[in-house]
Amino acid sequence: MTEHERPPAPAGVTAPVVEMTGITIAFPGVKALDDVSFRMFPGEVHSLMGENGAGKSTLIKALTGVYPIDSGSILLDGRRVSFRGTAQAQDAGISTVYQEVNLLPNLSVAENILLGREPRRWGSIDRGAMRARSREVLASIGLDIDPDSMLGTHSLAVQQLVSIARAVHVDARVLILDEPTSSLDADEVAELFRIIRSLKETGIAILFVSHFLDQVYEIADRLTVLRNGRLVGEHLTHDLLRIDLVQQMIGKEIATLDDLQQRVQDADAGVDEADVLLRAEGVGRKGVVGPVDITIHEGEVVGFAGLLGSGRTEVARLLGGIDRADSGVIALSGRVSRLRSPRQALSQRIAFASEDRRAEGIIDELTVRDNIVLALQADRGWFRPIPRKRRDELARSYIEALHIRPANPDAVVRNLSGGNQQKVLLGRWLAVAPRLLILDEPTRGIDVGAKAEIQKLVISLAENGMSVVYISAELEEVLRLSHRVVVMRDREKVAELENDGIGLDGLLSLIADGAGSDESRSAPAGATPIEGSAQ
Known part of the structure; x- marks a missing residue:
């Protein structure tokens, strides 16, 4: 300048x-x-x-x-x-x-x-x-x-x-x-x-x-x-x-959208409003994020959009049991579920992949194999070790499916590139067969090729019935992958939009000014009552 x-x-x-x-x-x-x-x-x-x-x-x-x-x-x-x-x-x-x-x-x-x-x-x-x-x-x-x-x-x-x-x-x-x-x-x-x-x-x-x-x-x-x-x-x-x-x-640069967005729209047409996997009502944490209502359907990718500090990660951590909500209720398949810890969330097949993969994700001194089976072993309990043959099978299958390089289960994770470390972390959570996968900035700091592979994986998972919460600072990435977009601003949910051609300019306006239509703020149609919740 x-x-x-x-x-x-x-x-x-x-x-x-x-x-x-x-x-x-x-x-x-x-x-x-x-x-x-x-x-x-x-x-x-x-x-x-x-x-x-x-x-x-x-x-x-x-x-x-x-x-x-x-x-x-x-x-x-x-x-x-x-x-x-x-x-x-x-x-x-x-x-x-x-x-x-x-x-x-x-x-x-x-x-x-x-x-x-x-x-x-x-x-x-x-x-x-x-x-x-x-x-x-x-x-x-x-x-x-x-x-x-x-x-x-x-x-x-x-x-x-x-x-x-x-x-x-x-x-x-x-x-x-x-x-x-x-x-x-x-x-x-x-x-x-x-x-x-x-x-x-x-x-x-x-x-x-x-x-x-x-x-x-x-x-x-x-x-x-x-x-x-x-x-x-x-x-x-x-x-x-x-x-x-x-x-x-x-940044004003808008990446060229490939066939991923068309795949999202085609899949969206098949989402059954009755197939509600998770429904959160008034979920919040005092001093962290205001009460929010969110509904996630089976096989749906819900994007969280907002600036850093808007509350997008904080809501995801409440849904993933990482932090404990002090208000509201969360239901899975219509039944109230107490998510008071990551272990409880994992028992409900909710997996959370943190944006800080080094501090809260990979164990960099362990091998690729050990990192992949870590969550599954924790879910089984340490007194029921996974047999070595099964661990080898899991490692090989996810190395192949995710194109992890080098394709060596004995490679120490700290020696891998950032993109391959992220793939190892994804392999860990996929190994527990989650119903809901929460991905917080899964493509940050990785090369373009690895980013494209992860984006395609997310769409494939949704096409096969897995629900995904997808958080990214790159708004065009959120628009490319999501069936619905939840917009956060200043620790509050300000809008919720069906991704049927949302423009980047309109999304930017919501993030900047929090101005959404009444329709964008209403609960999705077809939401079912939560058993055991106060009405």
């Missing part, structure tokens, strides 16, 4: 407090940032926007000294800087408040605010001065709490405000707020925004990172959009329509 394409500086401001130019950072096998430029002005709230993998976290870590940069420059107040850690960045006036509060709950509020900078008298900590100074800092952000109270006795919202108070106390010129509202209710968000606005008036530059579009448009003055490690654009918030922001975040 050239200089004349950037929006102007705020009135009365001559130069940015932070200016990053041509930032490039590469890790083995991936370029995380590619010639990215970014700037922040004093007295502004700036939002850094982008989907998972866009480079937001990497850019923040480059600014705060966590990652060294391969090329480019960082200017702070016009002076070139190169931090060798967060402590140096903080000493220079750049403070970060993380999504997870990183203070000490077993210490007092005052001790947390002044940790490492305690006032001393005659070689000992001056408790009176600590209390007085903490009260001043708390008062500066309008927070009225006892400095001597234990931090852990306060709500998460108050703890985050104490984190901000600590950042303000170090004379921050730049304050980075990383997903600060992810666990806050509406009143707590309003209080946080009040404090952000008061800090902004003092001239602090605030970087607000959030996936909630409503909040971004309420609080941010300026936006910078990243996609796939590259700069897409910098905009004044009031100049950029929400739908245009979403298009920039996910």
Whole structure:
């Protein structure tokens, strides 16, 4: 982006407090940032926007000294800087408040605010001065709490405000707020925004990172959009329509649809409305995702669409028993089912493949064979080991069916490509013969060939009667594979659409604005009552 394409500086401001130019950072096998430029002005709230993998976290870590940069420059107040850690960045006036509060709950509020900078008298900590100074800092952000109270006795919202108070106390010129509202209710968000606005008036530059579009448009003055490690654009918030922001975040490129979508539409014609496999009514988890109603038929692919943080994964985890719902009811084939753990879900033949295949999926030090039979063995119980001959048969069959390469059941999974690791994970869940397969970002980070194979597999599974929940940040992929699309936004379901020619632009509009027709919000026709549910 050239200089004349950037929006102007705020009135009365001559130069940015932070200016990053041509930032490039590469890790083995991936370029995380590619010639990215970014700037922040004093007295502004700036939002850094982008989907998972866009480079937001990497850019923040480059600014705060966590990652060294391969090329480019960082200017702070016009002076070139190169931090060798967060402590140096903080000493220079750049403070970060993380999504997870990183203070000490077993210490007092005052001790947390002044940790490492305690006032001393005659070689000992001056408790009176600590209390007085903490009260001043708390008062500066309008927070009225006892400095001597234990931090852990306060709500998460108050703890985050104490984190901000600590950042303000170090004379921050730049304050980075990383997903600060992810666990806050509406009143707590309003209080946080009040404090952000008061800090902004003092001239602090605030970087607000959030996936909630409503909040971004309420609080941010300026936006910078990243996609796939590259700069897409910098905009004044009031100049950029929400739908245009979403298009920039996910890309406007629409892949050519092959015969997969026609196969989906042909299969959709054969879906029997009476064949309801799963029906969720008012299912939610407080502070995580609002109550949703979802119906899934046998042999149906239901796509979940929405931006990162919209609640799509959170709903899937409730349906898969990974997280426990605290409201609503889930029924399988018309009977209420308590899904309180992944094991209970598996006993009902519901399999969940996480988006984080490394942390929650494959066991990378085990072989392909061991990874494939893992879930089936867990379902049988460890005191009933699967015979070696059966394990070999399972491994060979899924290696062949999924085209896993190398075709060696004794290969260690960590040595496989990302696409083949994903196929091994799919083989594991297919081995338990699920009725419902929940796939969260199954094609992320894999090559085009492996992606196409997995997409074709999903359609084949549905054609053979398996139900699939399919989540992907690539909306054209969701449209290509799904019979129906559930649209999530800001942790709520905003629409549910039959995929009978949904346009990408219409889907983008729903994601950006949450505006759906009454028909799109209603329950599917033919849904049957749940036995044992309250009517």
